Amino acid sequence: MITGSPLSVLDQHVFTAALTDFIQRCDDAKKPLFGACFGHQAIALALGGTVERFKDGYNVGIEETVFEASRPWMTPSHDRLPLFMFHEDTVATLPEGCDRLGSSGRCDNASFAKGSHIFTTQAHPEFTHEFMSCVLGFTESKMPAAQVQSARASLKLQQRGDVFGTWCTNFFLQACGQ
Secondary structure, eight states: OBOOOSSOTTSOOTTHHHHHHHHHHHHHHTOOEEEETHHHHHHHHHTTOEEEEOTTSOEEEEEEEEESSOOTTOOSOOSEEEEEEEESEEEEEOOTTOEEEEEETTEEEEEEEETTTEEEESSOTTOOHHHHHHHHHHHGGGSOHHHHHHHHHHTTSOOOHHHHHHHHHHHHHHHTTO
16 A cells, blocks of 8 residues: 655655555556555556646645446445545556546546556545644645635535545455455
8 A cells, every 4th residue: 555645756755766666566466556645646657657746736625536437346336436635746647557447626537446456546535534624734825825715615525535445445355355
């Protein structure tokens, strides 16, 4: 599992080469790998996709991901999930052999899969409302006031990280043959 990070995959880090190698080895061996936000972007880059800076600065708040495709682990079935988003980089093109599962209003490639061994999301299904509010408070000085206001207003919506968490559990169980 590769989680979110305050770092950008577009920057070089001391661990970039090792992370890329790890992702490629997991893919070659068809080992289960899940990525959220930074992880979603790192997996896309390592497998030959592209990542770009988000054109409008940050994408922050609760945003609905519309799932156009499904996988067996995506039960209970939902074609839409409102999820926490907090990113300024976005997957522009998917790697060859990957399928887009979902998109959102501000993120064309919000979720993708490769075979039955890779599953990703741009969202933060692990966030709670309290944590999201804290992260927003910490970074709001770097965003336009209208964007902060919109993000805060979206936090009144119900998010469904619980459903996505069940999908992740199902993903790892099926990938391990259970």
